[in-house]
Amino acid sequence: MVLGWMKIIIGIVYVLFWNLYAGLLTMLNMAGPGTFVVLFYHGIPAQHRGRFARQMDVLLRCATPVRADFAGPIERGVRYVAVTFDDGFQSFADTALPELEKRGIPSTVFVPTAYMGKKPGWVSAAHGKGCNESVMSREQIIELASHPLVSVQSHGHRHVRLAGLGDAALGLELAQSKKILEALLGCTVTQVAFPFGSFNRQSLDSAARAGYERAFGILPGGGPCERGDLYMGRIFAQAQDARIDFKLKIAGAYRWLPYAVMIKNTLRRGFTSVLRAASAGTQRAPDQV
Numbered sequence: 001m002v003l004g005w006m007k008i009i010i011g012i013v014y015v016l017f018w019n020l021y022a023g024l025l026t027m028l029n030m031a032g033p034g035t036f037v038v039l040f041y042h043g044i045p046a047q048h049r050g051r052f053a054r055q056m057d058v059l060l061r062c063a064t065p066v067r068a069d070f071a072g073p074i075e076r077g078v079r080y081v082a083v084t085f086d087d088g089f090q091s092f093a094d095t096a097l098p099e100l101e102k103r104g105i106p107s108t109v110f111v112p113t114a115y116m117g118k119k120p121g122w123v124s125a126a127h128g129k130g131c132n133e134s135v136m137s138r139e140q141i142i143e144l145a146s147h148p149l150v151s152v153q154s155h156g157h158r159h160v161r162l163a164g165l166g167d168a169a170l171g172l173e174l175a176q177s178k179k180i181l182e183a184l185l186g187c188t189v190t191q192v193a194f195p196f197g198s199f200n201r202q203s204l205d206s207a208a209r210a211g212y213e214r215a216f217g218i219l220p221g222g223g224p225c226e227r228g229d230l231y232m233g234r235i236f237a238q239a240q241d242a243r244i245d246f247k248l249k250i251a252g253a254y255r256w257l258p259y260a261v262m263i264k265n266t267l268r269r270g271f272t273s274v275l276r277a278a279s280a281g282t283q284r285a286p287d288q289v
């Protein structure tokens with residue numbers, strides 16, 4: 001809770017500085033830089049449909065919705081936002097899609113192909129608890145792919161962490177899931193969202209070899225529009241987000257998060273190694289006495 005509010009406060013400060021910068025440019029008769037943010041949701045529970053609908057209203061008021069494969073150009077002063085959904089959950093079709101349709105907002109659904117029509121086994125494996133959701137069936141995914149506002153793309157095959165996998169396993173996850181979807185949908189699949197946001201250089205190379213043109217992570221920042229690279233960051237959103245938190249997300253106010261995570265992990269590793277060294281010293285002490 002405290003960390004959540006700290007994140008929001010830092011986001012507000014970030015936006016204030018950003019707006020100050022944009023204001024100075026306006027005074028000089030220059031438009032501020034544009035932004036491109038990709039949101040990612042998982043499921044939208046039926047009881048949160050109203051909150052999700054209000055978020056989409058805010059999105060329409062504050063930003064320009066685009067598809068996740070948007071490649072610019074990013075016009076100065078314009079906020080572009082893409083809405084994506086990981087895991088291909090049933091609640092996307094039941095709850096989110098009707099609200100997106102009403103507003104004409106495009107979306108992308110990332111599907112783990114081994115789980116079509118099944119319960120998401122990776123949720124219990126990762127968190128030790130069940131999940132009320134099911135992944136949409138093959139028939140539903142085929143129907144969804146013909147919707148003019150929806151794009152169906154890959155979320156790997158078995159929804160496993162890609163960082164650390166060898167070439168053969170990476171091929172299965174990335175190339176095979178692409179082939180399965182393409183055979184099912186009769187169109188080219190060009191985007192992948194890495195399960196758990198887990199990837200490394202080898203995963204990116206494998207994604208490029210498999211023919212993906214864009215690969216999404218789960219932390220904001222970076223992307224083809226900025227660096228001409230395959231990788232594109234995203235920011236996690238859920239219908240339960242506080243209104244201000246959601247506004248900060250679509251304003252791109254959390255671009256510093258990857259650095260915060262990096263610092264946190266470095267500190268944690270340092271702290272762990274200090275504890276290990278202290279513990280080893282304590283165990284050796286009797287021999288040295």
Ligand SMILES: [Zn+2]
Nearest residue numbers: 086087195196
């Ligand atoms: Zn996932």
